[in-house]
Amino acid sequence: MPKFIYIIFGLMTCFWSAFAQEWKAPEEEKENVSIRLFDNEIETEGGVLFMNSCKSCHGSPTQEDFSLMLPSPGDLASAKVQNQTDGELFYKIRAGKGAMPKFGDALDQNEIWSLIAYVRSFNESYKQPEPNLEGVVIPNITLNLSFDDNVDKLVVKTLDENGNPMPDVTVKAFVKGHFGNYLLGKSRCNELGIAYFDIDSKMPGDEEGNMDIIVKASKGFGSAKVTQKMRVVDAVSFKSAIEGRHLWSVSKRAPYWLIVTFLSSLIGIWGTIIYVIVGLPKIKKQS
Amino acid sequence: MEKNSHSGVSRRKFLQKLGVAGIGATSPLFISSCSGESSRKKMKVLTLDNKLIEVDATELKIAKASNDKSYLQQEGREGIKGKKFVMVIDLSKCRNERKCMKACQSAHQLKPEQHHINVLEMEDEISGISYFMPKPCQHCNNPPCVSVCPVDATFKRQDGIVLIDNERCIGCRFCIAACPYSARSFNWTDPRDADKYKDVVYNVELNVPQKKGTVTKCAFSADRVREGKLPYCVSACPNGVYYFGDANEDLVTNGTTKETVRLSKLLFDNSAYVLMPELGTKPSVYYLPVRTNNS
Structure with a gap:
């Protein structure tokens, strides 16, 4: 029994020292x-x-x-x-x-x-230290976006300042949404400086088939961002949620059957009343 | 874009109401010193077409900036073009923290016992598992509450949001009776901090200030959504329960992780359902069922 306690104590000390190690x-x-x-x-x-x-x-x-x-x-x-x-x-x-x-x-x-x-951002007293940029090469990345509709792929071409392809650039592509950006994918450019991203052709764009595509690229200390409206999907027409005639809609847009039923009942009832009133003097005359 | 165009209108309206706006008239002190009946002072003012003219100081009146808020009613009624807002609630993530309820109540001037969104404790009859279910207004595409309103106080907008205008509401409570989801509540007493909100101009999208004797309900945070921000409850959730977005874009964004996903995929992959589909109300709120070990 004491042996068992020693073993546990020993193990605990080991763990403790491992954890406590800064x-x-x-x-x-x-x-x-x-x-x-x-x-x-x-x-x-x-x-x-x-x-x-x-x-x-x-x-x-x-x-x-x-x-x-x-x-x-x-x-x-x-x-x-x-x-x-x-x-x-x-x-x-x-x-x-x-x-x-x-x-x-x-x-x-x-x-x-x-x-x-x-x-x-949770530390108000924090001041970001200035980087020492001496001897640091910051690549200047230029992004060129196009869409290949044969394979439904977004093609991102990365170029350096001389217009030559820049390989090994990390590229992320997004579709801009109302509340956040939808990540299409994260990729690394090939030796020709090209990265491809799949775009689901069923994804809705705007009424002209446009989508706001955001591409972010980074390599080493260099980074670039491009937002471009591109025609990548079929045009869709959006229906307003209040379009058409509904029972719950305002009276102007009430269903025809409701208008017809209401008006014919109204005319029928008032017509009968008026007919009776008009007929009353005739009854008096005959009597 | 929508927002900018409205702010443009409001600025124009403001200037129209101001009439001849004095250059120095922005200072209330200056105006009060000039508004005496006996004053014969002439003042130089700038007209809307940038001409400097002279008017009698007694004719100047202070324009009320609050009148300018009339655009709130119009934009609140119209909604946002080309959008169709939806919410997805992942029941398996809800831990009953009730942060959504608190955020909602503080934004909409509600008392602790009033709910636009309520977290209910549920128990599945078959499996016996219990879970928590947040329940806001379902913003139905075939809303029975709107059908029964006799004064057009509650209405549906082109972006699918069902709102209530408490300036038109007569407090008949037909809508409360008609709503199968019990999503509406009635202001039986004066609302919370009634004095504080006394002079606030009514914003139909926020439904504040609340009014005694009127019905109140979840507004899908129409005021926040207009600014491209997620609703109060959605952003307050610490557990990633809520997704909110635009069905026309087929994208919804999680309030906690801010991750944006495809709506159709999310609903299909998780066997989403709506509440009481047999009633034909076609809700805009989808639920992702609780995941159990045997399912």
Whole structure:
């Protein structure tokens, strides 16, 4: 029995020391900073990623509704997280440890920075450190969109400043919706600088068959965004929800049968009354 | 775009009502100093066609900016062209946090016992499992409440939203009786914070200020939707229960994750259903059933 207790105690000490060990980012990564400005757009982008990838464990920032796990995932708006540098957060999201997944496999650099931008939006005293741009090459990406109606594919061509194809660019394409953008796909350009996205031909566009297509591209520190109205699907005509004649509609647009029934009953009843009244003097005359 | 055109109209109307708007007349202090009967002062004012003219200061009147809000009624009645709003409620995600109810009540000036959206506790008779079911107005495409209204106070718009105009409502409560979903409630007493909302101009899309003796109901947050924002309840949900969007675009956006998905696929993949389909009311609110282990 005492042996058993010792074993449990030993195991607990092992686990405890493993958990208690502070999670440190390598020195060379600590000072990394985002080259993109943390503006509203990048924060919103990060917010969407956060809700899909992080919220299940970390909860909503400032709400302290994180999952009960050991080690605790903690609230990301807490001082413990906010006191870390952007580089440290980037490393931890990218590399992961224990129960924290390695998001470097699933998210690209820009997406991780957008997550950090979102988390920083809960820290009012945070000031984004200025990046040192010396010796950094920022690729200038130009996007060229077209639609291949033979295969229903959106073709995105990425070009550099000289008009040459730019390979290995990460490209994401969306359809603009009233409340949010629908992701068509995420792809990487081939060696000819081309990425393809499937578009469902059954998807409704506007009355002329147009769709607002948004394409975002990034490579290294360079990024580009294009919004273009494109004719990619068949034109559809939208019916107004109050079109036609309905029982519930205003009197002007009441169903014909209702108007006919109502008016004929009205004329019938009043006609009878008037006929009787007109006939009364005749009865008197005859009597 | 819709919004801009309305704001354009309102600005024009505002200037028309202002009549001759003095350059310095934006200061109420200045106007009050000039509005005395005995004043013979002449004032230089700018007309709508940018001409500087002189008028007697006594003839100037302060324009009431609140009159300008008349466009709210018109745009509230018309709705948004080319849209057809729908809501999808994923029952398996609801944890009865009731954040949707609180957000709705605070936006629509409702008391805690009044609900535009209510989370009900349900129990499946066959499987015996219990779950929570948020129930807003179903914004039917064949709305029985609108059929019975004798004064055209409740109406359906071109974007599918069913609203109530409490300036026309006579409080007969026919619509409450006609609604098979019990989605409407009556203001038996003065609404919450009645004093605070006393001078607020009535917005039919928000249905605020509420009025005693009238019926109130869920408006699909028509005021927010006009701005391209998700309804109050949808954005308040912490569990990703609600999807809201435009059926004409075939896209719905989740209020929590902000993820946009295809409406037709979401409904088909999850065997969506509507409440009481046998009544032929054709609701705009779809439910995704609770997922059980044996299904």
